[in-house]
Amino acid sequence: MHYxxxxxxxxxxxxxxxxRLGRYNLPTDPLNYCIWYEYASGKNGxxxxxIDRFLETGGSFSVAISKRLYSQFISDGTETxxxxxxxxxxxxxxxxxxxxRTTRQNFSRSENTLESINExxxxxxxxxxxxxxxxxxxxxxxxxxxxxxxxKGQLTQATREIDQLKSKMAQYRQEALKDPLTQIANxxxxxxxLLRAMQAANATGDSLCLIMCDIDHFKKINDTHGHLVxxxxxxxxxxTLKECTKGKDLVGRIGGEEFAIILPDTPPDGAMTLAxxxxxxxxxxxxxxxxxxERLEDVTLSFGVTGYRQREAADAFLNRAxxxxxxxxxxxxxxxxxx
Numbered sequence: 032m033h034y035x036x037x038x039x040x041x042x043x044x045x046x047x048x049x050x051r052l053g054r055y056n057l058p059t060d061p062l063n064y065c066i067w068y069e070y071a072s073g074k075n076g077x078x079x080x081x082i083d084r085f086l087e088t089g090g091s092f093s094v095a096i097s098k099r100l101y102s103q104f105i106s107d108g109t110e111t112x113x114x115x116x117x118x119x120x121x122x123x124x125x126x127x128x129x130x131x132r133t134t135r136q137n138f139s140r141s142e143n144t145l146e147s148i149n150e151x152x153x154x155x156x157x158x159x160x161x162x163x164x165x166x167x168x169x170x171x172x173x174x175x176x177x178x179x180x181x182x183k184g185q186l187t188q189a190t191r192e193i194d195q196l197k198s199k200m201a202q203y204r205q206e207a208l209k210d211p212l213t214q215i216a217n218x219x220x221x222x223x224x225l226l227r228a229m230q231a232a233n234a235t236g237d238s239l240c241l242i243m244c245d246i247d248h249f250k251k252i253n254d255t256h257g258h259l260v261x262x263x264x265x266x267x268x269x270x271t272l273k274e275c276t277k278g279k280d281l282v283g284r285i286g287g288e289e290f291a292i293i294l295p296d297t298p299p300d301g302a303m304t305l306a307x308x309x310x311x312x313x314x315x316x317x318x319x320x321x322x323x324x325e326r327l328e329d330v331t332l333s334f335g336v337t338g339y340r341q342r343e344a345a346d347a348f349l350n351r352a353x354x355x356x357x358x359x360x361x362x363x364x365x366x367x368x369x370x
Contacts (some may be wrong), residue, residue: 077287078104130181216281243334244335246331247333302338308324
């Protein structure tokens with residue numbers, strides 16, 4: 032999270048946030064304050080949409096709801112993952128520490144026992160005494176073997192838990208890069224993939240293109256049919272974009288109804304052809320509500336296409352694609368523009 036608000040704005044957001052906390056009877060802890068400060072600023076569109084939808088249903092806020100909102104729309108996913116990983120490691124360390132202490136105590140006890148046996152080795156030992164001493168030594172050896180076997184088992188278990196933790200870390204990493212609604216790359220996942228694609232293009236000199244697209248009049252869809260239908264439209268668009276791409280191409284949701292496609296090894300003409308094919312696919316769709324069969328108005332998309340210029344910054348690449356998209360919007364929507 033990064034804030035660069037002016038003092039005047041931050042005071043206004045503070046007042047609005049506190050007013051909301053009071054209205055919904057929420058504790059003024061840092062997590063709740065952060066959620067409602069962002070809501071008041073209006074800069075976190077997905078968070079505001081989620082809260083507005085929740086309020087429309089008449090739901091009441093709780094600690095669980097606040098944590099979910101924070102995790103989904105403010106935290107980038109690494110904070111939750113770090114906490115879970117730390118807890119798991121603490122458990123492993125506690126188990127290993129206990130095993131080591133137990134083993135140390137067992138060996139210390141055996142050392143004391145063997146010392147006492149050694150002290151009992153006098154010249155006047157009888158045959159019965161020797162047999163008793165041998166039996167005690169065997170008993171200690173068996174106890175040490177048992178202790179060693181237990182410790183080895185605990186080490187094996189700790190190794191297994193660490194391996195499971197590594198898998199969970201990889202899972203958390205992937206989840207942090209995915210949009211929870213559409214299951215495609217989120218803004219962060221898209222930006223990481225874009226940087227990798229740019230580095231590869233700089234290294235090889237291969238072409239790289241970017242398509243940005245936006246659902247036309249998406250607010251009208253939400254206002255007319257409700258947010259559940261709007262969510263289904265977002266899922267449908269995401270699935271269709273993925274079906275239309277292949278190989279190393281990557282589709283990401285980078286805003287509310289805005290998507291982007293990274294096209295490695297693709298020349299600008301090829302990117303234009305793909306964008307036009309996708310545009311036509313949506314324009315020809317006949318969409319209906321699943322339960323009522325009511326027909327939706329046409330869902331169309333506007334597109335902006337651009338090619339990467341060697342060694343340019345990511346911001347310049349993105350801004351050019353965004354300008355091309357804006358040109359499509361300005362010229363009537365449901366079209367493809369290239370810069």
